[in-house]
Amino acid sequence: MQQLETLVADAKALARAEVVPPSSAEQEVSRVMQICNACRYCEGFCAVFPAMTRRLDFGIADVHYLANLCHNCGACLHACQYAPPHEFLVNVPQAMARVRGETYQDYAWPPSLGRLYKRNGLTLCVGLAIGLALFLALGAAQNGALWGAGAGGGNFYSIFPHNLLVSLFAPVFLFAVLALAMGVRRFWREITPATSGAPVNAAAGAEAAHDVLRLKYLDGGHGEGCHDEDDAYTLARRRFHHLTFYGFMLCFAATAVATLYHYALGLQAPYDLPSIPKVLGAVGGVMLMLGTAGLWRLNLRRDPAQGDTSQRPMDRGFIALLFLVSASGIALWLARGSGAMPLLLCLHLGAVMALFATLPYGKFAHGIFRSAALVRHAVEKRLPNPVGLGAD
Template identity: 75%
Template sequence: MQQFESLAREAVPLAAGSRTVIPILSAPETEVGRQMQICNACRYCEGFCAVFPAMTRRLEFGKADIHFLANLCHNCGACLHACQYAPPHEFAVNVPKAMAQVRGQTYVDYAWPPALGALYQRNGLMLSLALATGLALFLILAVAVNGTLWGGQLGGNFYNLFPHNLLVGLFAPVFLFAALALAMGVRGFWRDVKPATSGAPVSGPAAAEATDAVLRLKYLDGGHGAGCNNDDDAFTLARRRFHHFTFYGFLMCFAATSVATIYHYAFGWTAPYELPSLPKLLGAVGGVSLMIGTAGLWHLNRRRHPMHGDALQRPMDLGFIALLFLTSASGLALWLGRGTPALAVLLCLHLGAVMALFATLPYGKFGHGIFRSAALLRHAIEKRQPNTIGLAAD
C-alpha cells in the first residue's frame, strides 16, 4: 500500500571525504508538504486546530516536520469543508486525508519491533473479530474438556474456573509487551520530531497545556466550539462526545482492574467484589460508558464523509472499536450472568475479547492516542519558543 511506504534514505555527498544521510520523502509525505505550502500561503484555517499555528512557524516541511504535523491533526474535517482549494479545485487540497495517510505510515515506521510494523496493514475488523473468537473458542474448548462449560459448581466465582495466578500469568506478559512496544514506538517518534520542534525540554506549563488538550479533546471542537464535520457541512460535537465516553470509559475500566489488583495483593481482599465496592463501581460505569462511546463512534465512522481521512485505514479503526465494544459488553454480561449456568461461557468470551485487545494494542488504532499526545506536548513546548521566521505569533 502506497500510504504505508517504508522509510527510505539515501547518502548524498557534501564535500570531499564527507557524506550525510538525507531522508527521502515518501509519496504521502510529499503530498502533505505540497498541501502545507498552499495552506501556508492562504492561512484561512489558522485558528482551526494546532496544525495550522504550528505550520506557520515553518517555511519548509521536512520529514520530521511532516510526521509532527500529521500526528497533531485530529482528522476533524473542519479545514476540508472550509477550504476553497479542496477538490474538485485543481490544487486538490485535502488535509485530513493527506495527514491520515502519513499518520498510518508513521505507525509502521515507528513500530517496535520494526519487523512487526506490517501488522498495521493487516490489523482490520475481520482479523480483530477472528482473533477474539478464536481465543474465546480455545478457552471454551479447554473448559468443556473439564466438564465445567455449563452449570458447573462455581459458586458465582470465576476464579474457581481460572485461578487468579493463571490469569495473571496469561495476561501480564501480553499487557507488559504491549506497553513496552508502545513506549519504544513513541520514544522513536519523540527523538525524531524533537529537533524539528525547537528541541526545548518539557516545562510544567507546556505539560499542563498538553494534558488539558488531551483530556478535553480540545481540537475536536472545529476551532470555534461548534464541533467538527462528519458526513456533511454541518458542525457536530458528536465525535468529541463519543470519544469522551470511550476514552474515560476505558480509563475507568483500567482503574477498576488496577484497584482490584491493589485489593488482592495489598489487602488480601479477593474477588468477586460487590456493589458498592470501588472496583465494581468503576467497572460498571466504565463498561457502560465504553459501550456508549464505541457504539457512537462505529455509527459515525460508517457515515463519515468519503473525503475524510484514509479509507484504507477504516478496517483498522473499526477493528479497534469492535474489540473495545466486545470487551465492555462481555464484561457487563459476565457480571450480570455470574450466578447463572452460563458463567463459564461468558467468562471465556470476555477473556477472549480482552486478550485480543491487549495483543493488538501496539499495532492498531490505539497507538494514535499515544502519538497524538506526544505531538501535542511538542506543540505546547514549541509555541513557547521564539518564532524565528516571524510569520505568525501563537
C-alpha cells in the same frame, strides 16, 4: 552523558530525515502545507496551522509531527477555497490521515505486526478475540468447569485460577507496554529536533495534558464541533470519543483497584456493589459501550473525503474490540452464577487479551503519538518565532 546521548539521538533522527526519501503521502502533506502557508485562512482552527506557520520547509519529521497534531475534525476541508474540485486539490484531513496510517507502521515494534494490523485490522481483532476465547473455553471444558456442577457458582477463579490468569495476561500486557514505549520513544526522538529541541517545562506539560483530556481540537477550532457526513457541525464525535476514553480509563482503574484489593488487602473477587471495583467497572463499561457504538456509527457514515478509507478496517477493528470487551464484561456481570457465565468469561478474557495484543498497532497508539505531538506543540509555541515567522 545523558546530554551526549540526547545529541546523538537527535543527530540520528536528522540523518534519517536526510537519507530516507519521503513517501508519496509525506510529499502530499508537504505540498498542501506549502499552499496553506501562503493562504493561512484556517490558522485559527487547530494546532496544526499555528505550528505550520513556524516553518518554511516540511521535512519528514515536520510532516509526522503535523500529521499527529491533526485531529481530523474536517473544518479546514469545508473552509478551504482550494479543496476539490479546485485544481490545487487541497485536502488537509485526508493527507494527514494517510501519513498517520504510515506512522502506525513506521513506529510499530516489531514492524511486521504493524503492517499486518494495518491491512487486516477488523478481521485480525475479531478473529484473535474469538480464537483466544475458544482456547480458554477448551481449557475450561477439560477441567469440567464449562458447564454443569463445575460451572463455578459465580466465582471466576473456580474456572480459571488467579495465578493462571496472571501468567496468561501479564506477558501480553507487558509486551503491549514495551511495544508502545518503543514506538513513542522513536517518534519523540524524531520530532523533538524538528520542534526546537527545547525541554518540556511544567507549563507546557500542563497545557498539553489539558488539551489531551478535553480533546480540545475536536471542536472544529470554534467550539461548534466536527464535520462527519456533510458540512454540518456536530459535537457527536467529540462526545463519543470522551465516552470511549473515560470509559476505558474507568475500566482500567477498576482492574487496578481490584489488583490492590487482592494483593494488598487480601480481598478476593468477585466484588459486589457498592465496592469500588464494581462501581468503576460498571460505569466505565456502560460508557465504553455507548462511546464505541457511537464511533462505529459515525465511522460508517463519514464522508470518505474526510480521512483515509484504507484505514477503516484498522479503525473498526479497534472499535469492535473495545465494544466486545465492554459488552462481554457487562453481560458477564449480569449472568454471574448462571450456566452462561463460564462461556461469557472465556469470551471476555479472550477479547481483553486480543485488545492488549493489538494496542500498539492502531488507534490507541495514535492517541499516544498525538499526545506526544501536543506536548511538543506546547513547548514550541512558547519559543520566539523563527526568523519572524508564525502567527502565535
